[in-house]
Amino acid sequence: EAQVTQNPRYLITVTGKKLTVTCSQNMNHEYMSWYRQDPGLGLRQIYYSMNVEVTDKGDVPEGYKVSRKEKRNFPLILESPSPNQTSLYFCASSLFGNTEAFFGQGTRLTVV
């Protein structure tokens, strides 16, 4: 089954404790991206990757890191999480940037 898998689905952590949210796709897509969803703000792009070893900042990259060492994986790293990073995070993949995006189930992150 074609899918984008994110883990974990829920995460509660403390300020400053490094964490990684994993994302994997099995559709051989070139393009992957991370979004955060906040009430009233919609989905905002954090980082995107157009291919292996190619990543770039989206609209709200501060406080986040990503890597794309393999085509299928695109982890999101928060090196020192802060409470303002409490949000619902989505990973998405698509064949190219301007084609249909497939989203994961989301990760609800709470930073206390």
Added chain:
Amino acid sequence: QQQVKQSPQSLIVQKGGISIINCAYENTAFDYFPWYQQFPGKGPALLIAIRPDVSEKKEGRFTISFNKSAKQFSLHIMDSQPGDSATYFCAASTITGNQFYFGTGTSLTVIP
């Protein structure tokens, strides 16, 4: 600033009625305009998309109307059903497929 402006924020429609959600953009480099549907607890999923070489695209009860000169596009849901109750996001991307921009979302409730 918001690259894609979406309205209304929420919408209540009677079963069988027409739901209309509007989006506007400024960047003339945008050339891909999808609409995504999101149910609670799920990631967004592509509903319908249009490219600027056509003014309208219809898929079943869902229609996108696109006005290139006004830089506006809208989603029309005909014969709205309670199962259509969800959050709808418009989005835009450029021909190079780099960044992806979403609207702030519209919460649609269809009452029986």
